Amino acid sequence: xxxxxxxxxxxxxxxERLAVDSGARRLEVPASIKAAVLDRCGHFxxxxxxxxLAGGNDLYHAPAACxxxxxxxxxARLAADQTITVVAPCARNESGADVEPxxxxxxxxxxxxxxxxxxxVTRQRDGWMQRAASFAASLGLSGSMxxxxxxxxxxxxxxxxxxxxxxxxxxxxxVGVGDAGTLAxxxxxxxxxxxxxxxxxxxxxxxxxxxxxxAFGVERWALAxxxxxHASL
Amino acid sequence: MPQLTELLLTFVRExxxxxxxxxxNSDSYLFDEGMVDSLGILRxxxxxxxxxxxxxxxxxxxxEHFRTIRTIDRTFGSKQVHDx
Numbered sequence: 001x002x003x004x005x006x007x008x009x010x011x012x013x014x015x016e017r018l019a020v021d022s023g024a025r026r027l028e029v030p031a032s033i034k035a036a037v038l039d040r041c042g043h044f045x046x047x048x049x050x051x052x053l054a055g056g057n058d059l060y061h062a063p064a065a066c067x068x069x070x071x072x073x074x075x076a077r078l079a080a081d082q083t084i085t086v087v088a089p090c091a092r093n094e095s096g097a098d099v100e101p102x103x104x105x106x107x108x109x110x111x112x113x114x115x116x117x118x119x120x121v122t123r124q125r126d127g128w129m130q131r132a133a134s135f136a137a138s139l140g141l142s143g144s145m146x147x148x149x150x151x152x153x154x155x156x157x158x159x160x161x162x163x164x165x166x167x168x169x170x171x172x173x174x175v176g177v178g179d180a181g182t183l184a185x186x187x188x189x190x191x192x193x194x195x196x197x198x199x200x201x202x203x204x205x206x207x208x209x210x211x212x213x214x215a216f217g218v219e220r221w222a223l224a225x226x227x228x229x230h231a232s233l
Numbered sequence: 234m235p236q237l238t239e240l241l242l243t244f245v246r247e248x249x250x251x252x253x254x255x256x257x258n259s260d261s262y263l264f265d266e267g268m269v270d271s272l273g274i275l276r277x278x279x280x281x282x283x284x285x286x287x288x289x290x291x292x293x294x295x296x297e298h299f300r301t302i303r304t305i306d307r308t309f310g311s312k313q314v315h316d317x
Contacts, residue, residue: 159275162278166274166294167264167274168296
């Protein structure tokens with residue numbers, strides 16, 4: 001049996017291979033992200049207190065790997081739909097009763113990011129739901145795909161949550177981890193034009209452009225794999 | 234035509250779409266065809282809550298219920314509409 005670190009590395013290699021095989025290009029990213037990027041993403045207003053400083057006053061640990069991809073494409077006029085894969089160290093300050101077990105403060109996130117025509121983005125997102133479920137099954141992980149919402153804070157949160165829910169903008173692949181309940185191993189998200197408008201990303205021919213992503217918590221896959229193996233022994 | 238359907242058709246046509254929906258009917262897909270935007274969803278929910286006289290629970294806000302005006306009526310029921 002692999003030790004946890006090599007299991008995590010192996011999981012990430014498999015996810016990266018799936019991404020590259022599906023046409024994604026790799027993006028190398030720094031270990032932290034500028035405050036200006038989080039500001040542009042609306043992160044501070046949507047998730048106050050979640051971002052964790054990495055140094056100085058303006059460098060943060062990325063709360064999500066995909067933010068790096070929008071920075072990469074900022075101002076671009078794309079000739080074709082884009083698929084980018086990125087893995088990044090991430091950190092989130094989350095607290096409260098609804099924080100599930102297995103939610104780490106510091107973790108690695110592998111993402112596959114789609115930027116292009118809205119219909120194409122939706123098909124990519126849906127395709128990755130299938131791909132991730134097959135990968136989980138190949139590891140012996142039994143789980144389910146569930147409609148989900150982000151935990152927005154404050155009063156405006158309900159409206160945003162309901163919109164996400166109604167438009168099925170977010171799904172999670174959840175697996176059982178014994179008495180601890182279920183753990184979300186991955187999420188599959190449609191952002192509509194939220195990021196493309198904030199980062200001024202367009203198509204060269206002026207047609208509409210949206211984004212979406214499939215996000216995988218690398219440590220969670222390793223944790224779930226270990227938990228389910230132990231449960232079956 | 235059920236009372237709630239008529240009220241919703243009028244609300245969507247006049248308040249949300251400002252009259253730019255000549256072909257709107259009770260079977261039009263409200264969201265799949267991009268007819269109603271995100272803010273419109275919330276206004277539609279608020280309008281519906283007023284008309285049926287009760288809050289709509291979060292778990293009821295799913296596409297199965299809100300796909301068309303007919304499915305909204307079927308789910309939230311014309312007999313529950315307050316008499317104006």
